[in-house]
Amino acid sequence: MGDGxxxxxxxxxxxxxxxxxxxxxxxxxxxxxxxVVPIVLALVVALPLGLACARWRWLYQPTSGLMxxxxxxxxxxxxxxxxxxxxxxxxxxxxxxAFYGAAVLIPAxxxxxxxxxxxxRQSAVAMGFTPLRRLLxxxxxxxxxxxxxxxxxxxxxSISLVSVGALIGQGGLGGLFTRAYQNxxxxxxxVGIALIIALALIADAxxxxxxxxxxxxxxxxxxxx
Amino acid sequence: xxxxxxxAPTGEITVLVGPSGCGKTTSLRMINRMIDASExxxxxxxxxxQGIDPPTLRxxxxxxxxxxxxxxxxxxxxxxxxxxxxxxxxxxxxxxRAMELLERVGLDPALAGRYPFQLSGGQQQRVGVxxxxxxxxxxxxxxxxxxxxxxxxxxxxxxxxxxxxxxxNKTIVFVTHDIDEAIKLGDRVAVLRVGGRLAQLAxxxxxxxxxxxxxxxxxxxxxxxxxxxxxxxxAGLRLRTDLxxxxxxxxxxxxxxxxxxxGEGRPVGWRSAARPGELEPYGTFVPGRDSMRAALDAxxxxxxxxxxxxxxxxxxxxxxxxxxxxLALAEAADG
Amino acid sequence: MSWVEAFLNxxxxxxxxxxxxxxxxxxxxxxxxxxxxxxxALVLAALVAVPLGLAIGHTGRGEVLVVVTANLxxxxxxxxxxxxxxxxxxxxxxxxxxxxxxxxxIPPILVNTYEGIRGVxxxxxxxxxGMGLRGGQVLGRVLVPVALPLILLGCRLSAIQVVATTTVAxxxxxxxxxxxxxxxxxxxxxxxxxxxxxxxxxxxxFVQFGFALAQRVTVSPGVSRRLKVR
Numbered sequence: 008m009g010d011g012x013x014x015x016x017x018x019x020x021x022x023x024x025x026x027x028x029x030x031x032x033x034x035x036x037x038x039x040x041x042x043v044v045p046i047v048l049a050l051v052v053a054l055p056l057g058l059a060c061a062r063w064r065w066l067y068q069p070t071s072g073l074m075x076x077x078x079x080x081x082x083x084x085x086x087x088x089x090x091x092x093x094x095x096x097x098x099x100x101x102x103x104x105a106f107y108g109a110a111v112l113i114p115a116x117x118x119x120x121x122x123x124x125x126x127x128r129q130s131a132v133a134m135g136f137t138p139l140r141r142l143l144x145x146x147x148x149x150x151x152x153x154x155x156x157x158x159x160x161x162x163x164x165s166i167s168l169v170s171v172g173a174l175i176g177q178g179g180l181g182g183l184f185t186r187a188y189q190n191x192x193x194x195x196x197x198v199g200i201a202l203i204i205a206l207a208l209i210a211d212a213x214x215x216x217x218x219x220x221x222x223x224x225x226x227x228x229x230x231x232x
Numbered sequence: 233x234x235x236x237x238x239x240a241p242t243g244e245i246t247v248l249v250g251p252s253g254c255g256k257t258t259s260l261r262m263i264n265r266m267i268d269a270s271e272x273x274x275x276x277x278x279x280x281x282q283g284i285d286p287p288t289l290r291x292x293x294x295x296x297x298x299x300x301x302x303x304x305x306x307x308x309x310x311x312x313x314x315x316x317x318x319x320x321x322x323x324x325x326x327x328x329r330a331m332e333l334l335e336r337v338g339l340d341p342a343l344a345g346r347y348p349f350q351l352s353g354g355q356q357q358r359v360g361v362x363x364x365x366x367x368x369x370x371x372x373x374x375x376x377x378x379x380x381x382x383x384x385x386x387x388x389x390x391x392x393x394x395x396x397x398x399x400x401n402k403t404i405v406f407v408t409h410d411i412d413e414a415i416k417l418g419d420r421v422a423v424l425r426v427g428g429r430l431a432q433l434a435x436x437x438x439x440x441x442x443x444x445x446x447x448x449x450x451x452x453x454x455x456x457x458x459x460x461x462x463x464x465x466x467a468g469l470r471l472r473t474d475l476x477x478x479x480x481x482x483x484x485x486x487x488x489x490x491x492x493x494x495g496e497g498r499p500v501g502w503r504s505a506a507r508p509g510e511l512e513p514y515g516t517f518v519p520g521r522d523s524m525r526a527a528l529d530a531x532x533x534x535x536x537x538x539x540x541x542x543x544x545x546x547x548x549x550x551x552x553x554x555x556x557x558x559l560a561l562a563e564a565a566d567g
Numbered sequence: 568m569s570w571v572e573a574f575l576n577x578x579x580x581x582x583x584x585x586x587x588x589x590x591x592x593x594x595x596x597x598x599x600x601x602x603x604x605x606x607x608a609l610v611l612a613a614l615v616a617v618p619l620g621l622a623i624g625h626t627g628r629g630e631v632l633v634v635v636t637a638n639l640x641x642x643x644x645x646x647x648x649x650x651x652x653x654x655x656x657x658x659x660x661x662x663x664x665x666x667x668x669x670x671x672x673i674p675p676i677l678v679n680t681y682e683g684i685r686g687v688x689x690x691x692x693x694x695x696x697g698m699g700l701r702g703g704q705v706l707g708r709v710l711v712p713v714a715l716p717l718i719l720l721g722c723r724l725s726a727i728q729v730v731a732t733t734t735v736a737x738x739x740x741x742x743x744x745x746x747x748x749x750x751x752x753x754x755x756x757x758x759x760x761x762x763x764x765x766x767x768x769x770x771x772x773f774v775q776f777g778f779a780l781a782q783r784v785t786v787s788p789g790v791s792r793r794l795k796v797r
Contacts, residue, residue: 091574196650
């Protein structure tokens with residue numbers, strides 16, 4: 008140890024790869040796993056449920072009511088209650104985050120499908136698309152911008168929410184916050200916040216890129232108007 | 233906007249019409265200072281509007297826009313009473329006035345307690361007109377008020393406006409892109425061209441008869457001659473009264489066509505000398521009330537080539553033959 | 568299902584213990600604290616965010632600020648922010664914890680208030696000015712009532728956020744229901760953890776319900792379209 012407290016960079020360099028489970032590198036990997044898995048799960052759950060709600064309207068009211076309730080549940084007590092089911096594992100954080108994500112994505116899927124102009128749907132029917140083909144080739148691509156916008160919200164908030172898991176010992180980079188609080192020391196907090204924001208920005212940028220690749224016509228239209 | 237100068241005479245409807253981008257809406261909005269003119273002057277009763285505080289100015293000018301712009305959070309009666317409330321009228325008086333106006337624009341008073349979203353587009357537009365009239369402003373500005381409703385509703389709103397105007401004699405400046413609407417409603421019509429220059433300002437019949445240039449002629453579109461006839465009166469049309477026959481008539485006549493009339497004097501059909509057994513269709517007009525266009529239209533509806541003049545109750549007063557119509561058309565063409 | 572049984576046992580143990588109903592660590596006190604801290608943070612946030620959102624939405628100036636806060640706020644880890652403020656300002660009063668709570672509560676209100684005002688039909692604005700309403704009257708009598716559903720939505724989202732973050736803030740020493748969860752977890756007192764969690768969840772649902780009620784009372788039926796069309 009040198010004289011006085013180490014600088015931010017010094018501390019980062021010394022703790023990046025210590026070989027221990029709580030090295031920054033391992034925390035970062037955990038953080039990515041615990042945020043990417045729920046994002047994917049949320050999408051996998053929300054797509055069929057959203058489609059079902061768009062197809063059978065009576066489902067939407069109760070589903071969105073339930074999702075509103077889910078969204079309002081504070082994360083920490085939900086993690087705590089999950090412990091009795093899944094123990095002190097990453098799953099305890101991942102499952103609730105997937106539910107929060109689905110709560111945002113289901114309405115996004117329904118809104119996206121609602122935004123498909125009726126004349127487009129009608130002409131697809133008139134040209135002889137089967138319902139499944141129509142869904143895959145016409146409706147889902149046109150709904151994609153709204154769904155992807157929802158996915159961006161889900162990705163960014165999942166990445167920041169994971170850190171609350173640190174209070175049950177499963178928070179990825181959030182572990183830096185508890186470490187900093189226990190032996191009062193600022194650098195871990197700064198590094199943790201910076202890395203989480205960086206992760207969020209990268210995820211957001213990737214999704215924007217995906218949006219451009221998946222829906223090139225959206226940008227083309229903006230360009231001409 | 234470039235060198236636009238016109239006068240909207242008191243108690244008349246002045247219509248600004250032109251293609252999109254001609255600045256007609258901009259001109260209108262300069263009058264109540266929704267847009268301030270960078271140069272030039274706008275006088276209201278001889279007073280430059282630039283000197284008046286905009287909100288005060290606007291409270292004295294009725295304003296009707298395309299989508300009605302009703303306040304969705306207020307009931308219909310309170311929407312109509314907006315300006316009276318602003319002017320500090322007491323609530324009861326303002327509401328009484330609002331109810332009066334709803335009736336005046338042809339709305340069921342039962343709608344007063346509804347919210348705008350509960351009304352049809354046409355009803356909303358009537359509320360918009362009532363709201364503009366609430367504080368009895370001498371001047372009304374109307375910006376394409378009827379262009380968002382379907383053609384049938386539009387016609388009835390136009391007729392309603394003309395009826396209201398015959399009672400109220402407001403000074404109205406009306407903006408539209410629809411030349412037919414301009415000709416129907418305007419006492420005077422200003423045709424603007426792109427860039428806000430005045431192409432022609434004239435009464436509708438003058439506009440149709442003597443368009444100032446190719447732009448106006450093209451803007452007026454097809455059938456200008458026929459449409460002009462709607463401003464030619466049928467009061468002086470020579471009518472023959474010797475071409476009618478009672479029902480069941482079976483005698484001979486020197487005339488190729490006779491109009492068969494029932495016991496109450498109403499037309500039944502035309503009887504052709506060639507085929508006396510069958511009755512052919514007829515068309516009617518009311519002389520003095522209907523225009524020459526209606527009279528000509530009535531003639532075209534019948535193989536006889538004649539149109540039947542009836543009174544307001546539908547009783548035959550005479551027949552305008554092809555000769556009589558020819559003569560009247562010739563006079564009209566001479567101006 | 569053993570965990571259901573264990574769960575119920577913990578609940579009975581927690582709520583059945585008379586010691587949990589009195590004193591500074593009793594449920595009534597903790598509930599009131601949670602309510603006070605959440606309400607304080609929410610009110611302070613609304614006092615900043617509503618006027619700011621109204622001003623930016625009405626004048627169209629400062630829109631960049633809204634976009635930046637909207638995006639940044641979601642990415643900010645709440646726990647990190649709490650720890651940072653406590654390390655910076657010490658833990659001598661509740662303010663080092665209340666400040667981040669307020670900061671995190673501002674963006675949803677700001678963004679939704681701004682969107683609400685911006686989203687008002689331009690024709691409506693036009694009609695309001697055209698009839699002679701002054702700028703302030705247009706805002707107060709037309710734009711705010713019409714934008715109210717979104718403004719309240721913003722407040723509701725903020726309230727959800729604040730209730731959750733107040734719980735997390737127990738970690739940095741704040742009172743409230745979060746204490747049961749944090750302290751219970753530290754001492755392996757799972758009755759306390761489960762009981763506290765259930766209380767917080769109920770509290771959050773109650774707040775959510777309160778906002779739904781407030782929306783029904785304050786938003787004009789003409790805006791919410793609660794009535795039949797004809």
